[in-house]
Amino acid sequence: MLTLEGVQTYYGNIEALKGIDLEVQQGEIVTIIGANGAGKSTTLMTICGLPRAAEGRIRFEQYDITRMPTHEIVQLGIAQSPEGRRIFPRMTVLENLQMGASKSNPDFFEQDLAHVQELFPILKKRENQRGGTLSGGEQQMLAIARALMSRPRLLLLDEPSLGLAPLVVRQIFEVIEQINREDDVTVLLVEQNAFHALKLAHRGYVMVNGRITLSGAGDELLDMPEVRAAYLEGG
Amino acid sequence: MSEVQTRPRVEIAALLKESVVAALVALGLTVVMVGMKTVDQPGGLGLEYRWNWVAAAVASVFIGRFLFALWRETRPRHAAERGPSRQQRMLTSGGDFIRKFGLWFSLFALGFAIAMPFLGGPFSTRYFIDVATYVTIYIMLGWGLNIVVGLAGLLDLGYVAFYAVGAYAYALLSTHFGLSFWVVLPLAGMMAASFGMMLGFPVLRLRGDYLAIVTLGFGEIIRIILLNWYELTGGPDGISGIPRPSFFGLDFSRRVPENGDTFHTFFGLDYSSMHRIIFLYYLILALALITNWFTLRVRKLPIGRAWEALREDEIACRSLGINPTNTKLTAFSIGAMFGGFAGSFFATRQGFISPESFTFIESAVILAIVVLGGLGSQIGVVVASVVLIGGTELFRGLEEYRMLTFGALMVAIMVWKPRGLFSFRRPTVILEGKKIVGSQAGEGSG
Structure with a gap:
């Protein structure tokens, strides 16, 4: 469904991605784990063309999206819940959801809502409240819900567990699993919380310094000593 | 734990020290600016000293600062006593007044604006209607700029450029080709809109301060072109003899043409020069209301929502599939279009225009109206225009203190309400039961 081949991305002179090869199949949950600054978020952003890949190719289904403008990429059926949630703080929950809603068919709005x-x-309860007044967990839910409003086939999630209480994290991960299973939404998930992410995902990639160093099924990676040492135990 | 001390001991010495410092600053500023005045004397310029003025200024700063500091130190410290914090008020209740009375206030203002010329007394005098027309021009400009700054969040310091484009478009097309106001009005709007696009393209990547500087430069470029392109614009001489608008083809002149009617003969009225004044007032009122109506409508459409979302977070907008290029360009060009309409009206009302009417200070005043009113608030623009433009008219008697009053007013509003007079943002949709309804527009009107 989504393929990255030899993707390199630069921030000025700094090479953030040093040739990424990655693949997501229809119906999967795939996760990218790694330390801070490994290039996980950059990978997600590059898929959406912010920033653009300098080298390599990104394909989504039959389209080559490497050079496509962001808004066109999104209209192909990729939705992103960006890092740091980025909800619209002065707009109400309902308006936030409206912003995410499908552009192709306004009739879907009530159904999707x-x-x-x-x-x-909780979003039902808060619908007329401003985005900025929500708690962190609620904002994260709003960010995911807003992304889902466009009826995506591929959902890109950037650290949905960031700064949230374990109970809320579990709730959010349950929803991710549910939309994957019931709505057939393919998910590419970037996470620091390696344990949760690998348990949830069918497959995972480990990123170090702009490269993918390991890949495999979620539970396989969970059992690998190097993964355990680096991301799951201690430090 | 003992009782919570709510009124801390006031340290008079510290307050006095603070006041002395403020007074010294005032002294330093006023010695030259107030204390010395150049006068013509035989044998050249001489200086006249006004030390008593300096003393008065320093003394008032000292006392004022002391009282302010005293108030600051003695007011309740604890959140519970002071009621909800500014932050909470901003996010939750925000504008109880607007929410409860906004619609009534708007309707009242609208009714007053429409009935005003016929109310009699001071309201029907030529002076009052002239001032009202002038204020309404600024209301319209404020509403136009509100689209760019208030909704789309693009800080534009060169808005007066579009006002100038509209004014010159009408002046040139009518004096050279004899086109009527009603034909030129849409043309002027289109012209201003395309200038908006022209400004929009190079600044697409800019935000905030950088955008402000480029738009400022754009405003100056337009003014300087108007000033120097003598063959076309008449340079500093301006353009005079700009035709007045007609009432559906009926002129407002005293002399009746041989085979036709004027306004007063057609309606069987006695000729009065007030007819035109009142007509111009209604014309700008109608144009302004169209601007307002358009803004209120468009806020509920996808493009209006995209403007607001763009103001909040550009990255999020992109990742939701919004095309930021189109969104910004439409905001710039539609805002510019209304500026162009207002410019045409200005040209036809004055009958004479020159680049002097389109200096940076105009942009600054329009921006001040939008900011003081509360970014994005339609009714805020009305109140701010009435206060700033009408206020400065009223204080004309104070002569040189007019700008001082203006400045003091602006400082006061920003201290008291840093987000503008009306910072409450009305949601564009609310859910009632299971049905989605557009929220009832309560903001704005003449």
């Missing part, structure tokens, strides 16, 4: 409110009942 009901669906995300079922996934995250």
Whole structure:
């Protein structure tokens, strides 16, 4: 469904991605784990063309999206919940969801709204409240819900567990699993929380310094001593 | 734990020290600016000293600072006593007044604006209607700029350029080709809109301060071109003899043409020079209301929502599939279009325009109206225009203290309400039961 081949991305002179090869199959949950600054978020952003890949190719289904403008990429059916949530703080929850709604067919709005409110009942309660007044967990739910409003086939999630209480993290991960299973949304998940992410994902990639060093099924990676040492135990 | 001390001991010595420092600053500023005045004397310029003025200024700063500091130190310290914090008020209740009375206030203001010329008394005098027309021009400009600055969040310091484009478009097309106001109005709007695009393209990547500087430069470029392109614009001489608008083809002149009517003969009225004044007032009122109506409508459409979202977070907008290029360009060009309409009106009302009417200070005043009113608030623009423009008119009697009052007013508003007079943002949709309804527009009107 999504393929990255030899993707290199630069921030000025700094090479953030040094040739990434990655693949996501239809219906999978794939996770990218790694330390701070490994290039996980950059990988997600590069898929959306912010920043653009300097080298390599990115394909989504039959399209080559390497050079496509961001808004066109999104219209192909890729939705992103960006790092740091980035909800619209002065707009209400409902307006935030409206911003995410499918551009192709306005009739879907009420249906999709009901669906995300079922996934995250708290958003129903808060619908006329401003985004900025929500708690961190609620904002994260809103960010995911907003991304889902566009009926994506591929959902890119950047650290949904960032700064959230374990209980809320579990709730969010359950929803990710649910939309993957029931709505057939393919998920590419970037996480620091390696344990949760690998348990949830079908497959995982480990990134170090702009390169992918390991890949494999989620539970395989969980058992690998180098993964355990680096990301799961101690430090 | 003992009782919480709510009124801390006031250290008079510290307050006095603070006041002395403020007074010294005032002294330093006023010695030259107030204390010395150049006068013409036989044998050249001489200086006249006004030390009593300096003393008065320093003394008032000292006392004022002391009282302010005293108030600051003695007011309740604890959040519970002071009620909800500014932050909370901003996020939750925000604008109880607007929410409760906004619609009534708007309707009242609108009714007053429409009925005003016929109310009699001071309201129907030529002076009052002239001032009202002048204020309404700024309301319209404020509403136009509000689209760019308030909704889309693009700080534009050169808005007056579009006002100038609209004014010159009408002046040139009508004096050279004899086109009527009603034909030129849409043309002027289109012209200003395309200038908005022209400004929009190079600044697409800029934000905040950088954007402000480029737009400032753009405003100056337009003014300087108007000043120097003598063959076309008449340079500093300006353009005079700009035709007045007609009422659906009926002129407002005293002399009746041989085979036709004027406004007063057609309606069987006695000729009065007030007809035109009142007509111009209604014309700008109508144009301004169209601007307002357009803004209120467009806020509920995808493009209006995209403007607001862009103001909040550009990256998020992109990742939601919004094309930021189109969004910014439409904001610039639509805002510019309304500036162009207002410019055409200005040209036809004055009958004479020159680059002097389109200096940076105009942009600054329009921006001040939008910011003081509260970014994005339609009703805030009305109140700020009435206060700033009408206020400075009222204080004309104070002569040189007019700008001082203006400045003091602006400082006061920013201290008291840093987010503008009306910082409450009305959501564009609310859910009632299971149905989605557009929230009732309560903001804005003449």
